[in-house]
Amino acid sequence: MWAYFKWEFKQFFTNKKNIAxxxxxxxxxxxxxxxxxxxYExxxxxxxxxxxxxxxxxxxxIKSVEGKDNIHPSVAFALAVFPQWNEYDRARIDAINEKDYLKYAEATAGWYLYSDQLTVNGDSFFYNPLYYxxxxxxxxxxxxxxYGYTASRFTGYVEGSSELSMDLFEERTALQTLQRMLNDYLPIVLFISCILLSVDIVLKDRRNPSLLKGFPISDWKKLLMKGLVAFVGSILSFVPLYVVLIAIGLQNGFGDFSLPVPFYSYIEQNFTNMTMSTFLLKNILFIGVWFLFLIAIILFLSIIVKAEFANLFVSFIIIAAEWFYFERVMGAYSDIERYPTSYVQVGQVISGYRNFVYQSPDLTYQHGLTIIGCCTLFLVILTLIVSKFKRFKLIA
Amino acid sequence: MRSMLKTLFIIERTDKKNIFACLIVALSIIGMVVYANATELGNPIKEKSIESLPAKVAMNKFQIVDASEYGDGSDIYKNIVKQYYTYPKQGMALKTEQPELFIETAIELTELRKQAFEMDDYDLVAVNLPSKIENEMDSYYYQYLKENDLVLSFGSLSFYPFLAFLFSIVGSVWFVLICIYASNIMIDDFRHTSLIKGYPIAFTKYVLAKCMTSMGIVFIFIIELIVCSLPLIYFKGLGQASYPVAVFNGEVTIYPIYKYIAVSIVYMICLAVFAILLSVILNVLLRNVYLTLFVQIILVVIPILFPSLIKLLPFNPFNYVNFPSVLNGDTLNLETPVALNSNAGLVYLCISIVLLMAVIKWFLSTGKLQKI
Structure with missing residues (x-):
């Protein structure tokens, strides 16, 4: 079995398509x-x-209306809230000029919390125009x-012991860039490369059947080894990421693993921080499970349908499915947390952003792992059963 | 020679790589058509709204004071407030479909921006406002519309404008795509040398035939680009082929869309020939697909990494690989601004092609390839 693994492994990495x-x-x-x-702005x-x-x-x-009598209620409101707001702004400006980053982080966290409180339920103020x-x-x-995210992040900087810098505040360091991308389209890119890498892992054997017929190993074990090789190969698609990380790190600093990553809790409607290392580990685990799921689909389809195009089509549908049914706040009235496809934006699920856009408390990391894991297990068992039938032999 | 071409064509026709590449190209273009249709790409109301946000951000960088003509705000502040208030006017003109008002306000906006470049403290808002060249191109575009009384299109992208958009997107990655496609053009022949020895034709001619069949596939890609965008005619109509596009070739000029598309196609053909010849030569020298690709990508990346090289070597054909950005005048926004001429770029590309051909011919005739 080990020898077969090595044989597959070698084939995988000399395959032109894979290297491409x-x-x-x-x-x-x-x-x-x-x-x-x-x-990035x-x-x-x-x-x-x-x-x-x-x-x-x-x-x-404030100076022009202070001390005047008979003022309009909204002016009175402004007089009540502006001094505190200005205090935060003053502190932020001073801190920047003195290059006192800790003080800046503290004042900024306060500023965002205060602004958010005033803006969220009132109609006198607005958030940053770029949101609209x-x-x-x-x-x-x-x-x-x-605003909540930023406030939580800056609170984390104050409480943590990381070395602060401007790049850190604007989330430009290497690890923070990785975190931002995991919240963005990076998981999709990784899944697509996993699909492309493993799409022909079974069907390539059909080109030289006579060579492989002689292997003294059962179909089921072959499939298992192929799955393993595809998984290892997909994990290795992280390697180009390291190059990117190092290149960005040399430009903007690397950041460190204790940096805060805000996590949105839908039930409590607030943010708490987890560390960067927790966030990344959770992501790697979740992406790994997704890889296994995609590979299980491809293995199963390969023995049932025996067409590369079917593999590509079905697995791309799995990845793109959310895009077809996605609508904001739909979690409030439908059970999207039951579909595995709702968990494709791995980083957003882990940071709670998906709960926020769906307005559903159930779309959690644990829930996702369970669903995707169960689907994978089910598919693997199905593949095991099907591979015992003579009709679905690997090599006809 | 004809029979050679025929043989190669039969080989290429059944090659899985080609079928797959054609399929992927078709699928991605149809995807873009669906995307353009679904997101109302080019809808002017949406675009103006997106454009107004940075102006609002720029405005927030100034203390709110009297911005009237004799108010105590600074010049740049007054200017930006005026800029910001042209956007609602434009939005109104679009909603009530008044092309004259729209063009007038657009010209007003470009004038305001032009004035802003000369003002003190412009650096403060430079990141939020369009660059000089972008503004100049806008200015030419709207002036042209005004002078020629063209019918302004108020909807999202129809067929011809979409084609221009598509070519500008595809064009920016075209060279790399062709490099990836052609990177193994000669490798198989080194593996099975005995096969080639049997052909009753000179090796140079064989190489030529091989390049020609590759170019045939490239033409199929280009035709696919046009054919797969046809569904947009059904959704959004044909549009005007003579609608203007502002381009930069040493100075800002106006091309009609069909000319823009034609220039793009000529560029794409030249780049494809260049990429294929480069692949041939690197294949011969390095005898490895990945090294070939790697060297090609390095050559493309170097001018991007070191923009000062572009000024130093304006005749380097790799400066023009991303031709849509040359046509947009993007090189004027670099740290070391340089005005690249897109027409000259074509000439440089052609010269490089001739040089490469000469080098290949020399290689093949001086016995560098005796092993084959």
Missing amino acids: VYVILLFLGLYFVLKVAPS PIEKVDVAEMEARFTTRDDF TYGNNYAHADGHYG
């Missing part, structure tokens, strides 16, 4: 480092000009999420 997949991943990574990462930037403008505007306003994009009916909620 790794090369393309590396190229995408280089493109990301050169073009995408430097042009976070909404919650460290922008001194903006803070100063806000501060002076409010300060002038065209056709986004949930801009206010997005702003609430963004």
